[in-house]
Amino acid sequence: MMKKVAFISATVAMLVLSGCSSKEPAIDATANGTSTGTNANTAGSTTTATDANAVIAPITNANAADNTAGANNGVNGSDGQLISILFDYDKFDIRADMQDAMTKNALLVKGKSIKLEGNCDEFGSDEYNFALGLKRANAVKAALVNGGVSADAISMSSLGESNPVCLEKTQECWAKNRRVDFKLP
Template structure:
């Protein structure tokens, strides 16, 4: 009897401690987006040009799909990453200028109709669960800061990649500092 009880307890422990899949933790509370159909594009519309950033780019909806996606990627590349201290989710004073620049980009005419995906990332220290939660806290802090600077909260969605999306894989302090960040993806 004791033998079968111990065997059952070991089997239950093995089942409960199985490997888990790493999946990003996503905040679905602000994912209300409305898709607007793009107007018909004529040959005259394909000549729309402009400079990316806070300057006027022209209506993205009037561009052909390939040009529109290229302009969105150009805007996205001009955004600044926000870096954090170890085990922290408050915006450092030296990163406030980056938040200001990002807010200017996101409130510009070029980006006014785009959804902003705020991606929270962590270094490899801590458990997976802790890092997913910390990444989400970092994304929320940046979302709140952008909202204070005039970016519509309904345009922003957050995702935490925890430690699963490193930009540097060396085991050094400099590398870990690069991974403690929030970055952005612009979605049509």
């Protein structure tokens, strides 16, 4: 009996400790000249009640039609104008460079039903990535609601790492997979 308890305890401890590491994967610097930075949009941002850990900058109407966020490669949605919101590694707060895209998307989806699909890179367990994808979708939903979109018109799902848009083993490619896509019914 004691052996069973010890075995079960050891198994549970291994499962708990085998979750996603908070350490970013090592990238060969000669293959890719980019580096990852920290998220700088926490100054002056607000936290919503949808998730106590989500940091969301409020949406403004300034530059709503301007697509200077560098995310024009992330255009999705049935009308081809909605822009995917990209995230940093292991983060679910909306980056400062995605604010213009959030503003544009909020204006485009007002009065419409929308589905948000959270996506992750290939790092971490399936369970962790599904949870992170949902947190990302929840952060985008909170930002849309702050921008005047009805919360009842927004549905969310997480695809985890199962829907990559890029399959190369580079930092740039992994960054494209850390996103929330907008889908119109």
